[in-house]
Amino acid sequence: MFTITKEVYFCYGHRLMRHPGKCRHLHGHSVKAAITVQAAGLNEQGMVCDFADIARIASDYIDRELDHNLLLHRDDPLVPLLAAAGERYSLLDEHPTAEYLAQLIYRHAQSQGLAVASVTLWETASACATYSEP
Numbered sequence: 147m148f149t150i151t152k153e154v155y156f157c158y159g160h161r162l163m164r165h166p167g168k169c170r171h172l173h174g175h176s177v178k179a180a181i182t183v184q185a186a187g188l189n190e191q192g193m194v195c196d197f198a199d200i201a202r203i204a205s206d207y208i209d210r211e212l213d214h215n216l217l218l219h220r221d222d223p224l225v226p227l228l229a230a231a232g233e234r235y236s237l238l239d240e241h242p243t244a245e246y247l248a249q250l251i252y253r254h255a256q257s258q259g260l261a262v263a264s265v266t267l268w269e270t271a272s273a274c275a276t277y278s279e280p
């Protein structure tokens with residue numbers, strides 16, 4: 147089995163409403179998503195797939211939904227205030243953790259036909275979350 151990994155960089159603001167510490171307050175991250183794609187064999191170009199194809203598919207979603215956006219749980223009480231202020235935000239069905247964002251990127255890559263093995267979201271230089279499926 148071969149695996150290849152492409153990294154994509156972006157940033158967002160968020161807060162974790164139920165966090166007992168500092169992360170319940172609005173703050174931001176400049177992050178790295180590492181998208182790993184697998185294949186049992188190589189294509190006619192000798193590749194699992196082109197790194198550029200992974201970047202394009204991931205960035206289509208990330209640029210549209212996540213990058214320079216404020217990511218909030220849809221029950222966050224800040225939402226009416228942000229709407230009234232005309233701010234950009236995106237409402238998520240789950241808390242905007244690194245785990246959930248990794249899952250969102252994974253599911254998008256999968257829906258676009260990539261044989262994605264895992265997505266790891268590095269939220270800080272020392273903390274990451276990985277999503278994969280059996």
Ligand SMILES: Nc1nc2c(c(=O)[nH]1)N=C([C@H](O)[C@H](O)COP(=O)(O)OP(=O)(O)OP(=O)(O)O)CN2
Pocket residue numbers: 162169242243244245269270272273275
């Ligand atoms: N399992 C998770 N734990 C935490 C998440 C997460 O997404 N999944 N997110 C946060 C915060 O949003 C933020 O990422 C803070 O992370 P943390 O590593 O605690 O922050 P620091 O960089 O300040 O870490 P130090 O090592 O204390 O400097 C929290 N937890």
Ligand SMILES: [Zn+2]
Pocket residue numbers: 160169173174175
């Ligand atoms: Zn955070």
